[in-house]
Amino acid sequence: MLTLKEFEGDLVNKYDNFKATLHIETKYDxxxxxxxxxxxxxxxxxxxxxxxxxxxxxxxKAIDDHHVN
Structure with missing residues (x-):
């Protein structure tokens, strides 16, 4: 799991409490x-x-396509 929190920049100037989380889980390969x-x-x-x-x-999708090939 990877959590990204924006501290400065365009997103913080327009939006409050911005946070993005990436969760990768493997099940049955x-x-x-x-x-x-x-x-x-x-x-x-x-x-x-x-x-x-x-x-x-x-x-x-681009990352997935890269790993499939």
């Missing part, structure tokens, strides 16, 4: 990967982190 992203929007005008989620999904 299969690696299961779970990402959890926790954050608070200070108000409804601040967008959800859909672009970050898309990036994490793409990165995880």
């Amino acid at each position: 299969i690696d299961l990967i779970s990402w959890t992203i926790e954050y608070e929007r200070p108000n409804e005008n601040v967008p959800e982190l859909v672009n970050l989620l898309d990036f994490i999904i793409g990165m995880t």
Whole structure:
């Protein structure tokens, strides 16, 4: 398990309490990967982190494709 907490930068300037957790578990020779992203929007005008989620999904798929080959 790996937990990342943002202390400065764009995410901290827009969102409160940002934290991302990567959890990898192996069952029956299969690696299961779970990402959890926790954050608070200070108000409804601040967008959800859909672009970050898309990036994490793409990165995880690219790593998986690399390891399969």
